[in-house]
Amino acid sequence: MTDHSAVPFVQVRGLTKRFSGVSALKNVSLSIERGEVHAVIGENGAGKSTLMKILAGVQRQDEGEILLDGVPIRLNGVEQALEQGIALIHQELNLADNLDVGSNIFLGREPKKFGFVKSDRIYREATQFLNMVGLEISPRTLVSSLTIGVQQMVEIAKALSVNARILIMDEPTSSLSQSETEELFRVIANLKSQGVTIIYISHRLFEIETIADRVTILRDGENAGILSKDEISHDSMVEAMVGRDISKFYARKSYTQNKTQLHVKSVRTQSWPQHTIDLKVKAGEMVGIAGLVGAGRTELLRAIFGVDKALSGSIFVSGKELTSLNCRTAINAGIAMVPEDRKNEGLILETGMRNNIGLPGLDQHRKAWLFANTRREKADSERSTQQMRIKTSSDSQQVRYLSGGNQQKVVIGKWLSMNPTVLLLDEPTRGVDIGAKQEIYRLMEELAAKGVAILFVSSEMEEVISMSDRVLVMHEGRISGELSRNDASEEAIMHLATGGRAAHPIEPKEDQ
């Protein structure tokens, strides 16, 4: 019974889970060896998160069993999972950023004497766990003063402090920079050598190629295959996830016209006041902005759209200068923006799709006496639903119940009714499954074909390289280089993004 070599460490058999009638998991099995890094991948909605939540005791399965060392275990609640040594590190960090690192690690389990917290013990022990994840910060550091990457490490240290033997990491790198990601991988390798088992969930396949020992693929809530170390490759994973041929995935034509549609002239943003930024996007052109997290890409888009006021500079749309740099003027001039954080900035989650889509147009399409044009709103919503192929039961269903991909389509759909001439997109496919991704790409192409100038920020190399007619690379608040479609390679972009000089210095181009 206790022969470890014969029985897998963690075994999941026939797991089924339904949510309001929809099966999130159907008869899923999973088998994980002790001390391996096991990746679980799948499109959004494939059931990864549900499976992980069940393993971490957050949710209960409807059918099926979980075995640890061959012994069936019951997981009613997170505490029981922790007792078994299973800890989940959420995509969104769960740290109280007004407390220091040590207090966070021991939050809820503070060592006490007569009801008083024994702080010296907290800080002493916290230091040990911080060392295990390679952090050399003081446990008295305030969490709010740490970067996201370091906070993530603190989260891992916290899990280790409860003697976690199995760490579940849900999209741990989604907000990490390249170097932070590499640091995380070093920590993972180190933990692995200490016998900690890691279940790793990510959309970023190249990461999985780097660190995973085996990959379990889920598709539509069912097992869709398992890959051993030597079978893991980008194509094999994508093919198993999508279940269809991906050769045509990124193919696209160029629709660039001669007319300059967006001209950003000497704009200074609030976060990088020392640099001015100049850029032009032609009608039908797709320009990607690459760069590391924190390079000022989002800030640039926000300044162009006017949600953050630019300190100086001017913006021209179709040759006409915007009279003032605010959101309303930008929208009236034909600029639209799909923001990075769709849940907070893009959508009103508690409202239906129709009202979300209608919101930007309410003012422009209003009737006499400020009355809202509800008929127009309904028509716009229907048109966007069709054009974007949004899957929803009704246009008044609260958008928070939609999947990430469909939510993103609603955000884009919001702007279609405004017939934008310039479309700004910030991480348009973050947290979106491959099917929805393709549809978003297809729509970007359609808009470009109609002459819309598209300027988008993306941290996904493949996306930048394959979707852009031209790539601008940003580094510490300025545009450090420009690459044509043919020159844009991962190496060239990384070179510029990390502060290297452009191989061909950018020369100021004249309008044709």
Next chain:
Amino acid sequence: MKKILGILGLLIFICFATWMMAEESFISPFNTQNLIRRSAEFGIISIGAAFVIITAGIDLSIGSVICLVGCLLPWMLVEHQMPVPVALLLVAGISLTIGLSHGLLITKARLQPFVVTLCGLLFYRGLTRGIVHDQTQGFQGGFSGLRTLATGQVPIPSTDYNIPNPCLILVVVAILAIILLNCTVYGRYMLAIGRNETAARFSGINTDRVIILAYVICALLSGLGGMIFVLDVGSAQPVDFGNFYELYAIAGAVLGGCSLRGGEGTIIGVVIGAAVMQVLKNTITLVDQIPTNIEYAVIGAVILGGVVTDEMVKRFAAKRRAMMAKNQD
């Protein structure tokens, strides 16, 4: 819609129970008219509070604005013998200015609504007491024409009952409020801002302007309320006129289905919510078994009960939806 039915049910239940216990005295023409008049007056200020609450804000200064307007109106008319239209325009202008400054402080100076209007609560009352030197301000039997606005009534043919004028004013205010909130661009913006101000800003909405509008509406309706209250009562003591009325207004709005988190609420619900509070007060006065000194305790308990029930119904509905979906599977 369900919320409106729920609160309407509560209103009917309380009325019925009071009728059972107090019998004739509750349904006498005198009592019902007074009750409806009071309910309508509080309904008006509750609608004002609702607009602010819907944009996820709060206005604690309602009672003090009522005091300011309620004392200044007779002061201007009687003591300074201003013409009626001038006095009315002045109080309207004062209310407008108050709302505007609240809105500007909250949006442009980015102060918290609670703090701004708490300071307003203290400031306007102190200001009133200073201006009128703590003297009770009254119409001294005059201005009966103007006072009909609040004290008058329209008889219902072939019955002993009349509709008090404030009730008619409430109907007009409520209809305008319903149209503003549900049919106009600005109303839709208020609901959107209450739910997610950032997303509203990203949709190109001038959120500052909409929020300022909400505070202006609230102050204007508080002013209108203050005017009707003083015309109704005939005099106002600056020390306690309108004291705690902001809490009645907020409670009416919350009982009527507004969430203090913003983005939720209906005008009809709020009007009924305000009425529930007044009927309760009336019940306590009429029913001998309930000692009048526990008035606030009763009102507090009923509001709490209403909110708890609403929350439980919501959870039950969510659970049932999940169950039904499961059964279909």
